[in-house]
Amino acid sequence: MQNGGIVIVGLGPGEANLLTREAWDWLCQIPRVYVRTRHHPTVAGFPEGLEVVSFDDLYDQGEAFEQVYAGIVEAVLRLGQQPGGVTYAVPGHPYVAEATSPEIARRAREQGLEVRVVEGVSFLEPTFTALELDPYPRLALVDALELGPAHMPGFPPDTPALVAQIYSRQVAAEVKLTLSAVYPDTHPVRLVHAAGSPRQKVEDLPLYEIDRSAYVGLLTSLYVPPLEANTSFEGFQDIIARLRAPDGCPWDQKQTHQTLRSHLLQETYETLEAIDNDDPQEMCEEFGDLLLQIVLHAQIGSEYGEFSMAEVIRSISEKIIRRHPHVFGETAVEGVGEVLSNWEKIKEAERAANGTAETKGLLDGLPQALPGLNLAHEIQDRAARVGFDWETIDPVVAKVREELEEVLNAPEEEREGELGDLLFAVVNLARWYKVDPENALRQTNRRFRQRFAHIEKRAREAGRSLAEMTLAEMDAWWDEAKRLE
Structure with missing residues (x-):
């Protein structure tokens, strides 16, 4: 290597006896070797008379590993341009768990420097x-x-x-x-x-x-060591693909995005019920059932060339990263309000980039299939993010009272519309109190069912039917159910 060049030598995993014959022969021929670190057992067994220069001083300066490795790469490339070139030795194998060697080789080729790699036994x-x-x-x-x-x-x-x-x-x-x-x-x-x-x-x-x-x-x-079988997402994908395979399940083979729609909705509601029950074991099971629906849709999409699970994950990952510059970027925020405000600005920029800024409004992305309370809450929440909201809760409460009065005074043909306005106003009040109206109503429904079931139980114990009981008697057992809670 009279005109310069770089020889990268792998020093093996431990003692000098694990050096390859090629590495030993080369080390015996050269006067000087540059090692990434002296803190490797093989260095102590180098041939006598071999001058050893290390880059440990870069480590000792306390810089980050990336900076240390960058400094080593620059130094080796500079030495490789000198007459006679340079021999650079690394622990193990030059291309196994070694950040400097691949970068040195890449940049050396760009500079027209010859690179020779002397293999070594890796730590593996x-x-x-x-x-x-x-x-x-x-x-x-x-x-x-x-x-x-x-x-x-x-x-x-x-x-x-x-x-x-x-x-x-x-x-x-x-x-x-x-x-x-x-x-x-x-x-x-x-x-x-x-x-x-x-x-x-x-x-x-x-x-x-x-x-x-x-x-x-x-x-x-x-x-x-691995966890037990059936614990990875990739393995679960394979199970679902097996169900859809030609020798799989006849029912699963026939499903489409459309036929699975009702199943997805049902599993979603069952998952919500598990959350309402605050039962971890039930939630674990229901989340699994919901995941089944997602993966099954992704498998169908993959089979028809629509999209793959990798594309689904990439799309949502990029969206989350893009919409959280305060986490994955340098943007500074103060509080949830500023996060939501930035979120809408980012979405607006996305619509502009997609050419839909003029045709797609702030509320257009909301699915009409959402339950009414949820949809009302989302509509109000999105409008509030861009400043379309009252400044205090007082006018919100006043609006509820106003809408109630309009319901009470409305003629029969207008009552449905006025009741809708009242519900919308109540949802807005719930939003101001930071309460999810759908969850609130679900919890109330659940309490009613539990209390009413107690009335039925007490009636059976008394040998009576509900139809023959008075409202006062049922109210007494209702109050009893409340006390038991």
Whole structure:
């Protein structure tokens, strides 16, 4: 490499005896090697007389890893332009869990620099040996530095995962918190330390203890066994696709978006009832039934080339990110009111971008199939977001009283319209009190049914029918039901 160039050498996972023959021969030929870090066991076994220069000073400056890696890339590219080029050595394999090598190779080619890669054993092979694990048929490979800051694991929980770069207890703690969003605290996991070296150690422990290990260090990885079957979204999609397959279920095969409409509506109401009952087990079941409808529609859409589940998820993800610049961007907001105001401005900009700003109004996106109370609440809420609202609650209350008077004084042919106005005014009052009118009425319906069922029960105990009872007698049992609540 008289005219410059870069040789990237993989140093293997541990001791120098795991260097490849090619790597050892090359290290014996050169006078100097630049290593990403001296804190790797192989460095101690380098050939005698080999000058070692490290980039540990960049780490010691306390910068973020991205800045450190960027600095290393720039330095190696600069050295590679000198006569004789440069040899740059990294732990493990140059293309396994190594951020600098791919970027160096890419930019070197852009600059016309020759790049040679000397293979190395990665940390994976000795880790699989330590775990006595065959990674096939599937294994998720995860970077702890990406997993730790996340809110949810980015891989299916029914797939085993190997998390690399658990280099400190702090990183272990961050990874633990992310995994705990899906896995039980007592989920059995395995920490693998210094795989492939004489200091190799495998710890079996529950998830909640991984940041308490005294052995966590630069060469630590975490193996996360899978949860039981049927716990991943991808697996559920496969189940639904199987139902629609030629050898699947005859009923599911015949369904269309239109035939499933009533089922979607029914499952939605059953889910709402579970929420009203505040029963976690019932909610879990009903949310599953509702998810079935969503995935089934997505499967049908995919079969007819309309849309796929990936497109559904991408569309809503991009919309959520776009409409929450105060979370995913730099926009600053103060309070819910400003969030909703920005939301409407963003939607208005979206309509303008889609060419529907002049044809589609603020209320056009509301489905007419919504229950009347819900629809009234949404209409008022959207109008309020752009300032079409009273400034205090007093005129809201006055409007309710006004509409009640109009109902009482209305001729029979106008009574329905006046009652509609009264209900609309009451919904507005509920909105001002931050009460969902549909939920409020559902709860009242539920209380009435429970109290009336108590009256029927007491009547049966007394050997009487409701038809022969007086209103006063039924009122007494009604009051009794209220006291029992």
